[in-house]
Amino acid sequence: MTYATVMVSLALDQPNNARLEVAGELAERFEADIIGIAAARFAPPLYFTDGIAAQRLIDQEEGSVKRRLADLEAQFRAATRTRSARAEWRSAMDFPARYVLAQARCADIIVSGGQSPVFSDAFSLVSPRDLVMQTGRPLLVVPDRINWLDSRSVLVAWKDTPEARRAVADALPLLRKARDVVIAEIPEKDDDRSAVMTHVSDVAAWLARHGVTATARVPEAGNETAVVQLERIADDVGAGLIVAGAYGHSRFRELVLGGVTEYLVTQTARCVLLSH
Template sequence: MTFATVMVSLALSQPNEARLQVAGDLAARFEAGVIGVAAAEFTPPLYFTTGEQAQDLIEQGEAALQTRLGELEQHFRSVVGGRAAPLSWRAALDFPVRYVLAQARAADILVTGSIPPGVSDAFAVASPKDLVMQAGRPLLVVPDNATWLDLSTVLVAWKETPEARRALVDALPLLAKATDVVVTEILENTSEYDACEARLDDVVAWLGRHQIVASARVEQPGQGRNVAAKLDAVAADVSAGLVVAGAYGHSRFRELVLGGVTEHLVTRTERCVLLSH
């Protein structure tokens, strides 16, 4: 159970220090290589222009983006260099989500930062809200205040869904290095308490067969049935440094409309979150 290659997605206009520190931490723990990746597309002006003036404007804009991408590469190498072997960099003038999704084929896990609610710039930001539903790789979302990946206690947010099962499998390398693992399910109906206990017993036993010792914790619905707030409260109570959860979407046509808990975990998380879809 290991990660051989970690990929970290950098943002042009948001803090990158936390995600770089965590990517370097992962590389050191697993003796993994790290690929840094970034992209941006020139944003056309709101006003209309044509001819040579338009071409000059585009060339100047793209040159500025190339300069910024070069600065990101230097930052990436200065923070992660020395903790990863091999170390490589990929960048392009492209829409960030499209570019990062294409590069994800080369990695075992994708590291990115959280994003404030309402922030959306398809020309400059590879939003975790898009990456988590389409990457086909586990996504580690890192809040800006993180300095390392704290695996002293890992909280697994269980739900009887394929996404939760996928997340648990994807998280095995991290769970194997954790000091404590707590598997919790937040009841939607109190009448299912016994069934919930049986589900968590199965999950704990399955982890045990992978030499991971875990405990189970059944949680009653929170006030107002706010599952995201209840999950935060449980994570705080057990002092979790990492939350593992399945990622859920509500759109039948494009999986970009996230469920409430998933939306919360990628926009308001106070701790690292591993999400799988």
């Protein structure tokens, strides 16, 4: 398994340098094609006029969106000029989530920026929440402060679920290139620690059969949250990348992520590969 096509999702009025750098690096590392993608729509004001004035406003704003999409294409072309033998650009005047979710069928992995827990604009930004829960592809979330994909040390945040199993399988190309891989499961208060260790040891053995040497790690159950314990382990092993299953559900047409998944999407210290 490898990544033959890397897709990078760009956003209007958001920093895109970090995700472009990491996507280009991935394409170069795996000799993959790279696809840049973006979409946006004119967001009508709350108070609107009509007639000729209204049409003039619509034309002006749609023209602005088209120019900004063209600027994103230029940025993508410049960033990937020497990274891949084949770079492709796709854009549309559409809701970003709807457009990117439809186009994701042609990608092996999607690179996206992270997201503030409070900011969302359905007219110009596709949320990583939408991408990870609905594309059916692994999502690599790249915080804005990251300038390269440090996959020398990788932490697999294990939980014995289909999502985690899918994430580890999706991450195999990166895990094979890592120097150190640690698989950690955070036990809950009433868990049998020896049973939990069996889980992660099985995963380590599975990875070994795929050419990946991994270390199993299970901390003692305590009163700290899973996020705090996970962050401590990531710091201890110097992880530049975390691999995890993504958990959440749809409630009143809004994607609600679980606590650890929400943290991984919004944290700013390291890249995260998520699968659902």
